[in-house]
Amino acid sequence: MPVFSKLLSLTGCSGRQPMRQYSAAAQSQLRELLGKQLREIREAGTFKAERIITSSQSTQITVQGSDQKILNFCANNYLGLANNPEIVQHSQQLLGKYGAGLSSVRFICGTQDIHKQLEQKISQFHGREDAILYASCFDANAGIFEAILTPEDAVFSDELNHASIIDGIRLCRAKKQRYKHRDLADLEQQLRSSDARLKLIATDGVFSMDGNIAPLARIVELAKKYNALVFVDECHATGFFGATGRGTEEYDNVMGEVDIINSTLGKALGGASGGYTTGPAELISFLRQKSRPYLFSNTLPPAVVAVGLKVMDMLLSSSELSQRVQSNTQRFRQAMTKAGFTIAGENHPICPVMLGDARLASSFADAMLTRGIYVIGFSYPVVPQGKARIRVQISAAHTEQEIDRAVEAFIEVGRSLKVIK
Ligand code: PLP
Secondary structure (H helix, E strand, C coil), X not given: CCHHHHHHHHCCCCCHHHHHHHHHHHHHHXXXXXXXXXXXXXXXXXXXXXXXXXXXXXXXXXXXCCCCCEEECCCCCCCCCCCCHHHHHHHHHHHHHHXXXXXXXXXXXXXXXXXXXXXHHHHHHHCCCEEEEECCHHHHHHHHHXXXXXXXXXXXXXXXXXXXXXXXXXXXXXXXXEECCCCHHHHXXXXXXXCCCCEEEXXXXXXXXXXXXXXXXXXXXXXXXXXXXXXXXXXXXXXXXXXCCCCHHHHCCCCCCCCEEEXXXXXXXXXXXXXXXXXXXXXHHHHXXXXXXXXXXXXXXXXXXXXXXXXXXXXXXXXXXXXHHHXXXXXXXXXXXXXXXXXXCXXXXXXXXXXXXXXXXXXXXXXXXXXXXXXXXXXXXXXXXXXXXXXXXXXCCCCHHHHHHHHHHHHHHHHHCXXXX
16 A cells, blocks of 8 residues: 555545545634634624725825725825835836845845845934844834843833734733833833833834824833833834924934834835834844844845835935925814814824714714715724724825815714714
């Protein structure tokens, strides 16, 4: 009997058919389990359907099933660079010169001169010693805590930090402490009673559901008092927040005082993909040795690196775009507040229009779409029960007329749904 058939008979399988039946049973069990949960998600009204865009990412987009242009107010395209012709052209050039990809992780044969150039420009932009690229900021967050913290250390994390920070912290062996959202008294009490070797405070710079800001200056003060390090995730700040777009530390007047910054190339900085950590040289060198998403995942492709390089050149030479997104934000927030809406958050282009009821948020967003404005309603479990909202995101690329059109549509729908008078 051939060896393979012998093995199959020993395991109770006598050919392809029984094996398929065995796997079909397991697969139908999986389908049943997941199908039930999917039905529950749909019944709860929290199923996330994906709208299919048929144009490039922009303030005006087309979606499948319609030729009509709609005004987009829900991308993280804060600087409006996602389809910038100069950036696209640079990306095409480097695609031609450096090829589609590296087929390698960085330390084997995946580091090109352009990767080093981008890391240098990112460090220069943030005024830091060095930077390390990842495939995403999710990876940067997944890779940092486990690499640098041991069971002798402790990490203090804001309870509303982004999922990737929460997951990154889960992977590490340090003592995990959560403090109440932006609650400095709670943070101080926990720092005071800790005898950990390294203490690391971890916070989002800007919290993306509320558009509110970490009290960074006071966090830095506490860090000094209790000899702790500060880690900030700047995904919703880098490139556009603060006077010259340097982020939350610039906004809160503590430039250079944060120890570790993680951020993304997938939002304001061209919107392609990629993430990074920037900070002290020893930290970055150490991450290159130890950080698992860096060591065991493919290098960023040249066309994506090119986007980052061009964006960094633009931001290092001018802060005009960040000023434009700030003035657009002010225009929207002021007009909406005047019309009687409650806008959460502080001076940030994430403008949550608070509605409370989940079904109201969803029907409000649908009514906005019939008026050519694309916005999304967020409800539980993404935000707390009873705090449903429409999250509007403003871009430097929106014209004043586009902002005004959105406000007019909000007023019309708001009146018809009796949200405002
Ligand atoms: N951190 C925050 C605060 C985010 O909002 C996001 C993206 O949603 C990430 C990290 C992950 O970034 P990336 O898309 O580069 O993985």
